[in-house]
Amino acid sequence: MKVQNLDIPEGIREGFLDSGITDLNPPQQDAVKSGLLDAEDMIIASPTASGKTLIAEIGISKQVVENNKTAIYIVPLKALASEKYQDFSERFEDQDVRIAVGDHDDSGESLSTADIVVATSEKLDSLLRHNPSWIHEIGLVVIDEIHLITSPDRGPTLEVTIARLRDILDFQLLGLSATISNSDELADWLDAELVESKYRPVELKHGVYWDNEIEFYSEETIEENSIPNKNPEPGGKLEGTKVGGFSTGNEVKEQEKEEIESEKVFIEDKHGRGSINLIQNTLNIDKQAIVFCSSRKGSEKSSDRAGKITTEDLSRDERKKLKDYADRIENVLGSPTSQCKRLAENVRKGAAFHHAGLVNKQRELVEDAFREGLVRTVSATPTLAAGVNLPAYRVIMRDLKRYTGDGMDFIPTLEYEQMSGRAGRPKYDDQGEAISIAKQPGMPDEIRERYIFGQSEHIQSKLAAEPVLRMHTLSLVASGFCTSMEGLLEFYSETLYAFQYGELSEVEQQVKRVVEQLRDFKFLEETGMEATKTGRRVSELYIDPESAYNMIQCMKRAEKRENTEALSYLFMACRTTEIRNLRVKNKEYQDIAQTLLDAKKYLLESAPNEWDPEYDSFLESLKTSLMLKAWINEKDEESIMDKYDTAPGGVRAKTRNADWLLYSAQELARMKEIDVQNDLKKLRVRLKHGIGEDLLSLVKYDQIGRVRARKLYDHGIRDREDIREVSFEKLKKLIGKRTAKKLKKQVGEENIFDRENIMDYF
Template sequence: MKIESLDLPDEVIRFYLCSGIKELYPPQAQTIEKGLLDGNNILAAIPTASGKTLLAELAMLKAIANGGKALYIVPLRALATEKFERFRSFSSIAVKKGGLKVGISTGDFESRDEWLGSNDIIVATSEKTDSLLRNETSWMQEITTIVVDEVHLLDSANRGPTLEVTLTKLMKLNPGCQIIALSATVGNAYEVADWLKAKLVLSEWRPTDLHEGVYYGGNINYRSSQKRIDTLTPDDAINLLLDTLHDGGQCLVFESSRKNCVAFAKRAGTKVSELLDKPTRNSLDEIVEQIIENGETEASNILAQCVRNGTAFHHAGLNSAHRKLVEDGFRDNKIRVICSTPTLAAGLNLPARRVIIRSYRRYDSNYGMQPIPVLDYKQMAGRAGRPHLDPYGESVLIARSYDEMEGLFNNYVDADAEDIWSKLGTENALRTHILSTIVNGFATTRDGLMEFIEATFFAHQNDTWSIVEVVDECLTFLRGNKMLEGEETLLPTSLGRLISTLYIDPLSGAYIIDGLKKAEHITDLTLMHLICKTPDMKQLYMRSCDYEIINDFVLSHSEEFAEIPPRSSELDYEWFLGEVKTALLILDWINEKSLDSITRKFNVGDGDVHAFADIAEWLMHSTSRLAGLLSLEMNSDAGMMAQILEKRIHYGASPELIELVSIRGIGRVRARKLYDNGLKTVDDIRKSDIGTVSSLIGQKTAAKLFGEIGIHLKVVSDESGKIIQKTMDSLMENEQRTFSDFDKYI
């Protein structure tokens, strides 16, 4: 099917023809035939790299040309950024007066983001979409096309209930809206399509053939053939990747843990480095410089050494700058091998010639090492093969015996992905969504609430009588904690409305409120522990060496905790110690302990520290708002303390640095240098000279700093040669030129 034959505006057709896309893949053509451009709901369950995103683009552009607005829902922030960058290229398509606009929203769960309504395509995570609905953002009713990427995540215990309820609300809010659901792996695709009232496109077609095999006995074994692999090292996975590199390809290696990822990337690097030519080494050195510049921990140095050798590791413990450097380096074929935890299989566009699944077992805190689901295997295997670049893609599992090889063929290579099941039927999942459903007016009675639940995927799969008791328990909890009132008619209280818009679990709200009321002496530790007690905060695990240290800390600061469980209740007390340990990590962060010392002390990654800080900032903001609501009942300054802590968590800094770290580009490390050398305020910097500031934070950063506070620099000449001068004038054309000269000068 030719692009130019589609029922699309001429501008859209020209855009794709100029992009080199002239013909549709078979699954794409099948989707068109099922009414994609006629407004039909579609579930496309087709392999990775088979053109799912193009389907969404065509439907969105057709809708926008007809005056509509599109919402693109993704599971991850990184994926949101990737899609946003792609859709920005549509700005040149003149399908409407004023041009096509694209917006993105992934954070700040208490914001309506009304400004986004001026965009034609809005990219958002499922959690952000849910929060926009809770905050009654007006433009949500204008959406005419909804794209749900990675819809199989309905099966996720963490993300599934939010995605499910969000889709249910959107279908009720915009009953005529077109829904396009995308996934590479849905076992029960017919059931999901039926729930969405969607036409199903089910295909195994790929633009690049995928060969799935199991390595054993020196060969990659397929069902009907073998491929011999030279044994160059004792490590089977390294032999497999060297075979790929010798053939001009790249490798993704999936490991079961972060520790194993790092170890494998280091080992593989000693062999991969031998294959690198000088231009590649020079390109890698440039990436290494950026890694070091964007890192403060020993892990940064390890990553830099791996990249220098042509390998890298990728997991959630890396900071966002390092993850992007690794991803871009791999896309540009500079980094030849990435060893990753399954994070890379969750939607990021990073295909490779060969995918090696080094371990098909993953640690479960309840059951130990367990085999991964088939769905996860299919997601990883689907990364194999770069369209138009590789002649084929290969996915290889590694077996250590013949019986294990046969088991891997039966359980993974030849197996179908598991059915996905709604995870909405528990009190933990329902509690927050019942409150938001009532607050937003989707239900005002118990019967109305059950009617809403009847529209969910859970009800599509199960009889709703099985959930009635859980719903009643949630309602009892919400009434008991003064978030709802009324029996016949369910009415949210001001507290209930606030908790819903803050986007926190009602149980988190109850814990915070109870703690604020019980605490006799509120300190930073009191508030930090309160937020770490909530179910919204992920907890650090207790290691054997932690118990004595954390317990001693609790004993010496006992008056600062709102409540300490009795030690006789071993499980409760151990959980409490984990909460305290988590609180201590955030306290180290705001007290300006180095990232390196924090990551070593708590055995976490740079990215983990930032992730903990992001959640803590959100929960501390919620605490300040809740304390404000309770101010008439409480005689304390907890609200003001929480506001200050919120800012400190955001910047990772002591109170005296807040003014300096608020300047863009001046992080806590540079701010501390300035402060300790007498430059304690913006006014102090204004009065200072470029030489003094440059000696502390470097010339380029100093130049940017002066620009941020409205002081611009220019190069002038005198008898001694070039010197730098400050000017308070606004940046005019001639000053833009001299500022550019200054950049060259430094």
């Protein structure tokens, strides 16, 4: 099918042609034939890099450009939102493309003129709670990675958001997914056409590395021997019969195969470590590799080792370009930490690591250097597979097990497929290789049966968790969407959970318990089904009602006390379900427990006894709040990382979450007339900048952060008048000429300088 024949606006069609897209591939053709241009709802299930985004773009061009409707493109992660925003801004340059992430207390009216909105599911859910007027202009909703509806973290919000949109709007839905074993069930739930394909523009070979040899299996061989997995959930023991000489957890075919075709490739053991041998082999064929590791520390060590051999592969010009990247990576934070220096050193050698402990700018720089071909190998945690379009010729799965709290267990097959799907770069490679490293005898068979010939787990709703129901039930009532118990139950009957389990008895009981709890919290009226004023605000703030209730109780206690301090409110925030607290290790358990004894007088809730089930989580909340306290006490990030076993990205993420909770607490205190708002306001500024209370009057000026503010304060420059009176020469020596100029301008002193300094100023 030719692009010229597509029934879409001519300008968009020309844009496709300019990008080199002249023909549609099989899944794209199937989508058009199934009614893509006729506003049919669809689930598109096909492998990574098979062109699902183009299907979405065709739908957008029809609904937005031709029908003058608004399109929403839902992504699971902020990093992916930024990537799609850039792509769509280029593709639809005449349309108003916006990105909506973050701030959950945003009415969304600023998006009223947008044609295309790229948003996370959480952001869209929060927008629905504010009910902006433009919502009713939506004509297309694209859900990228819709299979993540099975995620315990993000899945329930996505599920409820889909159900809610379908109830209030008439729109076209496109769900984009990797190939999943029950995609037909997902399509049935949504009453959508299923477009399922195994097409991949770049052939993908799966291999197992063991004993200095890779055994490869072609796509054709895998398809011939792949049978639906009997074990729909990850982590379970596979049971089954023998296929081709190894045990499989799949149903055996009618005729058991004697032998499965494979190709064996010898790899020289030059470095004594499988992953490094494979990287060396990748460099030998002038290709790049992504190495997936189970942990952040593992990815950093892997990158260190890779750097020792990638450095020999670089030209003088490449070293120069990498140095520029490395210098920028190292100085992202202003004051480099050991992690910043370690990453920069690796990048200078043509290697890098990538995980959530990096700050966003560092991750972006690593990705850019890899796309340019300068960084030869990236060692990453699995979040890279789901979050960013970063393909490589070869993907190496170094770790297929990870710690789950109950010991080491195999990762889900769906996660393996996400990682292996990054192998092979369209337009650059005619094939890609996904190689798993076996670490002990018997593991090659396990890898083959579980991942290469096994199929992914069933997508299953995770809606039944009580915290999820509590949050969404309040939202449904507060927005006026459901006005009775019958209405609530009717709404939940339209969810994937109800579709899969066939009845709602368990959820019905939970919903009734949640409603009573919300009434106890005073977030719902005692009779009827209506939210109180506070309940509506809690819903808009996008926090767990239980978190809101507990913070209100803590603030009421704080109002009556004289001995509260920053730790009081930080600990209050860390006791919510929204903060993922730091784990207390065995070696630090006693120290944290001792600190608790000293901190009790400042905490706004009673500490449990050591034998109480809540005690360990109490210590975890304390450890996290102590880390935040160290940040606002101006401890450098290096010492925070060392003491609390975290990373710059982790510190920043925790401060952002804590700030949001303290903002929510501030709003609730205002509504309930609890006199702690000034304390919270000051603490939020301290969290933002990582400063002591004595610097609050300085950081309000542009480009004055924790380092410059402390330097000014220590030299006697502590407020507006001090800034006005200090000589420009002294200010320049402390914070630099350009910043000094801007600071003087902000206090109205831009044209008044000592005569001897005026020429130096200019």
